[in-house]
Amino acid sequence: MIWVDTIVQGVLLGGLYALFAAGLSLVFGIMRLVNLAHGDLIVLAAFVILTMAGALGLHPFVAVLIAAPVMFAVGWLLQTYVLNRVLGDDILPPLLVTFGLSVVIQNGLLEGFSADSQKLSAGPIEAASIKLGPIAVGVMPLLTLVSAIVVIFALNQLFYRTKLGRAFRATSDDAVTAGLMGIRPRNVFAIATGIAMVVATIAALYLGIRANFDPTIGPARLIYAFQAVIIGGLGSLWGTLAGGIVIGVAQGLGAAINPEWQILAGHIAFVLVLLIRPRGLFPRAND
Amino acid sequence: MSAPVLTISNLTAHYGDFQALFGVDLTLEQGQALAVIGANGAGKSTLMRAITGILPSPRDAITLNGRAIGHLSAPEVLEAGISMVPEGRKLFPSLSVEENLLIGAHARTGNGYWTLERLYDLFPILRERRHNPGTALSGGQQQMVAIGRALMSNPTVLLCDEISLGLAPVVIRDIYATFPKIRESGASVIVVEQDIGQALRIADHVCCMMEGRITLSGAPTDLSRDAIHNAYFGVSA
Ligand SMILES: Nc1ncnc2c1ncn2[C@@H]1O[C@H](COP(=O)(O)OP(=O)(O)OP(=O)(O)O)[C@@H](O)[C@H]1O
Ligand SMILES: [Mg+2]
Numbered sequence A: 001m002i003w004v005d006t007i008v009q010g011v012l013l014g015g016l017y018a019l020f021a022a023g024l025s026l027v028f029g030i031m032r033l034v035n036l037a038h039g040d041l042i043v044l045a046a047f048v049i050l051t052m053a054g055a056l057g058l059h060p061f062v063a064v065l066i067a068a069p070v071m072f073a074v075g076w077l078l079q080t081y082v083l084n085r086v087l088g089d090d091i092l093p094p095l096l097v098t099f100g101l102s103v104v105i106q107n108g109l110l111e112g113f114s115a116d117s118q119k120l121s122a123g124p125i126e127a128a129s130i131k132l133g134p135i136a137v138g139v140m141p142l143l144t145l146v147s148a149i150v151v152i153f154a155l156n157q158l159f160y161r162t163k164l165g166r167a168f169r170a171t172s173d174d175a176v177t178a179g180l181m182g183i184r185p186r187n188v189f190a191i192a193t194g195i196a197m198v199v200a201t202i203a204a205l206y207l208g209i210r211a212n213f214d215p216t217i218g219p220a221r222l223i224y225a226f227q228a229v230i231i232g233g234l235g236s237l238w239g240t241l242a243g244g245i246v247i248g249v250a251q252g253l254g255a256a257i258n259p260e261w262q263i264l265a266g267h268i269a270f271v272l273v274l275l276i277r278p279r280g281l282f283p284r285a286n287d
Numbered sequence B: 001m002s003a004p005v006l007t008i009s010n011l012t013a014h015y016g017d018f019q020a021l022f023g024v025d026l027t028l029e030q031g032q033a034l035a036v037i038g039a040n041g042a043g044k045s046t047l048m049r050a051i052t053g054i055l056p057s058p059r060d061a062i063t064l065n066g067r068a069i070g071h072l073s074a075p076e077v078l079e080a081g082i083s084m085v086p087e088g089r090k091l092f093p094s095l096s097v098e099e100n101l102l103i104g105a106h107a108r109t110g111n112g113y114w115t116l117e118r119l120y121d122l123f124p125i126l127r128e129r130r131h132n133p134g135t136a137l138s139g140g141q142q143q144m145v146a147i148g149r150a151l152m153s154n155p156t157v158l159l160c161d162e163i164s165l166g167l168a169p170v171v172i173r174d175i176y177a178t179f180p181k182i183r184e185s186g187a188s189v190i191v192v193e194q195d196i197g198q199a200l201r202i203a204d205h206v207c208c209m210m211e212g213r214i215t216l217s218g219a220p221t222d223l224s225r226d227a228i229h230n231a232y233f234g235v236s237a
Helices: A002-031 A038-056 A060-086 A092-113 A139-161 A163-173 A175-180 A185-210 A218-232 A237-257 A259-276 B044-051 B074-080 B097-103 B116-122 B124-128 B139-151 B169-177 B179-184 B196-202 B225-233
Strands: A129-132 A135-138 B004-015 B018-029 B033-038 B062-064 B082-085 B157-161 B188-193 B205-210 B213-218
Touching: A002 A038, A002 A135, A002 A139, A002 A163, A002 A185, A002 A218, A002 A237, A038 A060, A038 A092, A038 A185, A038 A218, A060 A092, A060 A185, A092 A218, A129 A139, A135 A139, A139 A163, A139 A185, A139 A237, A163 A175, A163 A185, A163 B097, A175 A185, A175 B074, A218 A237, A218 A259, A237 A259, B004 B044, B004 B188, B018 B033, B018 B044, B018 B188, B018 B205, B018 B213, B033 B044, B033 B196, B033 B225, B044 B082, B044 B157, B044 B188, B074 B082, B082 B139, B097 B116, B097 B139, B116 B124, B116 B139, B124 B139, B139 B157, B139 B169, B169 B179, B169 B196, B179 B188, B188 B196, B205 B225, B213 B225
Parallel strands: B033 B188, B033 B205, B082 B157, B157 B188
Antiparallel strands: A129 A135, B004 B018, B004 B062, B205 B213
């Protein structure tokens, strides 16, 4: 029974990792950009929620509704004024720029908020749990996983059922020919990064409620997100969810054996999956 | 007397230090079908890329219905009313046949002649294949999708870059057989070809290109085989 419980908790934790990773996966899928600042942007979003909640006296679940459009704008501006300028055939410039951005965000947050750890307080719901058969499941972890599923479902609908999604896919296939269709790839990229930042804000909400955060924790979140994306198969959103769950379960099992093994177990699972399936669990056919 | 739809004057184009077009002049009349022919590397595709804004041009080198459009970007040129069937078809592999057609209407604002239904009537096989990935079709069917995609923007000017490339003669004939209907929709047409036969059959006017220059221009009936051969290969037949 303890194992079932461990696996269930791991799956729920995987929802959080999938939320970390979904924005990264979206941006990579559309513009082949690996955003090394993604983890720091999640942390930035957590501070935006914290600030809104503090300044306006709002519950984090309400504050996120204001933070999300703010972060959309951050993503849009970042893509338009920084990332679009360095995207090209050479993959190195965007890596360097987003690495630099990561450092800038961390230092900016340290300057503005100090190194103290912070937490988003959601009240009694944080301790609430419900019984699923013999297992007690925390309401917040459950909500996190459900949110991850809803987010990924919504992103898939956007991708495969809307005009904007069609433009995303066409631009990802061939930006020059997309231009001949009247699509402006730079605008498409700006919207995509804006949407990725909205997803990052949702991730930040659950990150900030679940545990303490401070300006320096971004890079570690980036690693989990990376691993989830790569395990799932580059560019596959449902694969990203599966990847998040693989890491969550591996960490849970590792921690059950020995608490010190939690993080290591996730990394080992990552390496094992790649040894068996080098292109991830659900690789996209035409990559 | 018909007014020119598209005027190109003294157009040059470069790839880095390499000059690919040298002062090209060309006029497309309202309702006309113009064939641009020329050998490998003559600069035909470069001319198309310049017109569509993929390659930058001086503002006044290209005018569409009197409006200077040389400086516009590719999406702006499309919005101005010029669409292209690119060399090699360039369908989007992630999109189904129908999505490939729909994306041709991405920038469209109003109604116009071309709808999915009209395109499926023009190319009935595409109706059957509408849910297949665009790239799962035969070469000829892919070319139909590429033409349909370009028509979905209801262009004033339709540019076709080597639609016969890699297709069997009967398929080429079938595709060119749809051109009268395409022209009825009001589009003026430029077809680029290395394969002269089909293009000349539908064209009202021919321009021959060689090494980045127009070397011959006239009505197909006025030009002798020798003259075309000369302009095409630069040697006497
Ligand atoms: N991207 C490019 N970079 C550098 N040179 C190029 C490029 N594209 C074409 N060229 C050169 O420009 C010249 C004209 O090429 P273009 O593609 O316009 O010829 P074309 O008439 O379309 O030939 P084809 O019938 O083979 O399609 C050629 O000498 C070609 O090598
Ligand atoms: Mg060509």
